[in-house]
Amino acid sequence: MSVTGLTNLAVKVRDVDAACAWYVARGFEVRDRMHWNDIERADVFLGPVQITLFSAAIYEDACTLPDEGFLHPALLCDDLDAQLEGHQVVWGPQIVEGVFGRRRIAFVEAPGGIRLEFMEQLAPSDPA
Numbered sequence: 001m002s003v004t005g006l007t008n009l010a011v012k013v014r015d016v017d018a019a020c021a022w023y024v025a026r027g028f029e030v031r032d033r034m035h036w037n038d039i040e041r042a043d044v045f046l047g048p049v050q051i052t053l054f055s056a057a058i059y060e061d062a063c064t065l066p067d068e069g070f071l072h073p074a075l076l077c078d079d080l081d082a083q084l085e086g087h088q089v090v091w092g093p094q095i096v097e098g099v100f101g102r103r104r105i106a107f108v109e110a111p112g113g114i115r116l117e118f119m120e121q122l123a124p125s126d127p128a
Contacts, residue, residue, distance in 0.1 A: 002077065002078055003075045003076065003077050003083070003118075004076045004077060004078055005075070005076040006073055006074070006075055006076075007050065007074040007075070007076060007100070007119070008043065008050040008051060008052045008073075008074045009049065009050070009051045009052070009070065009072075009073055009074070010051070010052050010054060010057070010070075010071040010072050010073075010074060010117070011051050011052070011053055011054070011068075011069070011070055011071060012053075012054050012055070012056065012057060012065065012066070012067070012068055012069060012071050013053050013054070013055065013068055014055075014067060014068055016033075016040040016041070016042055016053050016054075016055050019042075019053050020033060020042050020044070020053065023044045023046075028044055028045060028046055029044070029045040030042050030043070030044050030045075031043045031045070032099045034099075036098050037058055037096070039054055039055055039056050039057075039058065040053075040054070040055035041053060041054050041055070043099075052074070054071070057071050057072075058091065058096075058107075059090050059091035059092075059107050059115070062090045062091045062107075063090055063109075063115070070114060071114065071115065072107065072110075072114055072115040072116055072117045073116060073117065074117040074119060075116060075117060075118055075119065076119055076120070076121060077118050077119065077120055078120070079120070080093055080104050080105075080106060080118055080119070080120040081093075083118045084106055084108065084118065087108035087109070087116075088108060088109045089106055089107070089108055090107045090108060090109055090115055091106065091107045092104075092105050092106030092107060093105065093106040094106070095122065101121060101122070101124070102121075102122040102123070102124055103119045103120065103121055103122060104119065104120045104122055105117060105118065105119040105120075106118055106119075
């Protein structure tokens with residue numbers, strides 16, 4: 001079991017349109033602006049770092065969150081079940097699909113009032 005990469009840093013914002021406009025005005029690239037799982041989202045590329053802006057967290061009903069702020073790093077792993085051992089799971093595991101393909105994801109509690117998102121990339125035909 002190991003974490004194999006960081007896909008993005010998730011940030012909750014009150015107004016995704018205004019946040020996107022702020023980043024674009026400063027020369028950053030905004031892509032994949034959409035509604036996803038009843039949530040507004042957009043990917044922002046800050047050079048080598050990607051943040052994903054969300055109007056709400058997919059796990060919003062599972063824990064108390066601030067109106068805005070850093071939510072979690074999204075970490076790819078090669079074995080989600082093994083990665084979750086010993087953690088307090090807040091949400092998941094569940095299969096989600098989007099511009100990123102098909103993934104099995106789960107969120108766990110971490111120090112500092114944040115969560116860690118662990119995700120395992122699935123093949124499009126993988127029934128997992």
